Amino acid sequence: MMQSSYQTTACVPIELQERSYAIDIGADLLHGMARQAALPTGTAALVVTNDTIQPLYGAALVATLQERYPAVHTVVLPDGEEHKTWQTLNLIFDALLTHGCDRKTVLYALGGGVIGDMTGFAAACYMRGVPFVQVPTTLLAQVDSSVGGKTAINHPLGKNMIGAFYQPRLVVCDLATLDTLPARELAAGLAEVIKYGPIADMELFAWLEQHMDALLARDRAALAHAVKRSCEIKAAVVGADEREAGLRAILNFGHTFGHAIEAGMGYGVWLHGEGVAAGMVMAAELSRRLGLVDAAFVERLTRLIARAGLPTRAPVLDAQDNAGRYLELMRVDKKAEAGEIRFVLIDGPGQAVMRAAPDALVRGVIDQCCAVA
Numbered sequence: 001m002m003q004s005s006y007q008t009t010a011c012v013p014i015e016l017q018e019r020s021y022a023i024d025i026g027a028d029l030l031h032g033m034a035r036q037a038a039l040p041t042g043t044a045a046l047v048v049t050n051d052t053i054q055p056l057y058g059a060a061l062v063a064t065l066q067e068r069y070p071a072v073h074t075v076v077l078p079d080g081e082e083h084k085t086w087q088t089l090n091l092i093f094d095a096l097l098t099h100g101c102d103r104k105t106v107l108y109a110l111g112g113g114v115i116g117d118m119t120g121f122a123a124a125c126y127m128r129g130v131p132f133v134q135v136p137t138t139l140l141a142q143v144d145s146s147v148g149g150k151t152a153i154n155h156p157l158g159k160n161m162i163g164a165f166y167q168p169r170l171v172v173c174d175l176a177t178l179d180t181l182p183a184r185e186l187a188a189g190l191a192e193v194i195k196y197g198p199i200a201d202m203e204l205f206a207w208l209e210q211h212m213d214a215l216l217a218r219d220r221a222a223l224a225h226a227v228k229r230s231c232e233i234k235a236a237v238v239g240a241d242e243r244e245a246g247l248r249a250i251l252n253f254g255h256t257f258g259h260a261i262e263a264g265m266g267y268g269v270w271l272h273g274e275g276v277a278a279g280m281v282m283a284a285e286l287s288r289r290l291g292l293v294d295a296a297f298v299e300r301l302t303r304l305i306a307r308a309g310l311p312t313r314a315p316v317l318d319a320q321d322n323a324g325r326y327l328e329l330m331r332v333d334k335k336a337e338a339g340e341i342r343f344v345l346i347d348g349p350g351q352a353v354m355r356a357a358p359d360a361l362v363r364g365v366i367d368q369c370c371a372v373a
């Protein structure tokens with residue numbers, strides 16, 4: 001039998017009373033996962049993954065879970081943001097029922113944010129709630145989506161519109177899985193890491209400026225630091241405001257514009273991280289126009305986003321009325337109230353604030369930040 005190991009380089013706690021859990025970070029954790037005492041016990045495990053990840057890491061996770069569960073099943077979903085739908089979600093319920101899974105079945109989300117969001121939502125719904133564990137395999141999922149319990153699917157009219165707050169029991173970030181991640185996906189994950197700077201931690205931002213080349217070269221120590229610090233920030237925010245009554249909305253910096261880009265272009269055309277990247281430039285520029293930050297800050301943020309290989313200009317969504325189309329899509333945002341769009345803005349580097357802005361000002365930002373058709 002293969003010798004299994006489970007040695008974390010870091011363990012970040014997320015404090016949510018009885019829903020508290022750990023975020024384990026380390027290399028090759030997949031192989032020794034059965035040894036982690038915090039894994040929920042159960043009658044069976046269902047690994048939820050997709051057709052890209054299954055051949056890479058499916059067997060390793062199933063092998064380790066077989067040491068712990070009487071039965072281990074796998075359901076393989078089609079890959080892609082365009083499949084983050086009711087139809088695909090039903091494939092998880094089909095698998096659970098076909099295998100006769102009961103309330104003590106534990107779901108394992110093996111993949112990026114799409115798999116994590118859908119598995120979490122399925123876990124929240126199946127028999128009104130079964131435990132689930134996040135095993136994120138993209139940088140974006142390790143630094144953001146696997147933590148905090150936002151689960152959802154998309155609607156053609158808006159991103160993540162149908163979902164639930166439902167916390168995992170454990171998050172296992174195996175840094176070795178990042179070795180196989182396509183470069184474009186690595187960059188998309190860096191967008192969410194960069195996000196934490198302007199909203200909460202300009203020291204992290206300065207560290208990113210110094211270590212961007214190492215991150216792009218997948219230096220393991222640099223990645224470990226980026227994942228750990230991101231998870232610490234997210235855990236603190238979610239611990240203070242689990243269901244986004246207020247503070248948690250800062251994690252949406254760049255997302256009001258970004259989600260409009262994703263929905264407007266058609267899910268999967270722009271990656272989530274790419275939409276967030278261009279969206280952060282737009283939100284920073286809106287902050288500048290409202291007198292909250294200076295032009296030097298917007299330039300500094302734009303420079304770092306470009307160095308990560310991410311877009312700094314947004315796409316044109318409608319050749320006739322581009323700004324109108326952005327505004328229409330943004331009014332569907334979950335932060336909007338009575339049709340009024342509320343943006344996460346930067347109120348001085350490291351400090352976020354949520355505010356509405358006059359349409360004319362927003363139109364000006366869109367006109368300035370969009371690529372020429």
Ligand SMILES: NC(=O)c1ccc[n+]([C@@H]2O[C@H](COP(=O)([O-])OP(=O)(O)OC[C@H]3O[C@@H](n4cnc5c(N)ncnc54)[C@H](O)[C@@H]3O)[C@@H](O)[C@H]2O)c1
Nearest residue numbers: 052112113114115137138140141144145150177180181272
């Ligand atoms: N719940 C949250 O708090 C939260 C936070 C941020 C983003 N999200 C959501 O997460 C999604 C984006 O997540 P994502 O960027 O991980 O995208 P993703 O889940 O689509 O994964 C990106 C691509 O990488 C592939 N992949 C994953 N791991 C791999 C690996 N180790 N090696 C090779 N290929 C691998 C996937 O199959 C996919 O093709 C969006 O739907 C977004 O809305 C949710």
Ligand SMILES: O=C(O)C(=O)C[C@@H](O)[C@H](O)[C@H](O)COP(=O)(O)O
Nearest residue numbers: 144148150159160248251252255334
């Ligand atoms: O965890 C959060 O809160 C976030 O906002 C994190 C975001 O990076 C993530 O994309 C989230 O899914 C967006 O939330 P939504 O409520 O706008 O769908």
Ligand SMILES: [Zn+2]
Nearest residue numbers: 192255272276
């Ligand atoms: Zn995001």
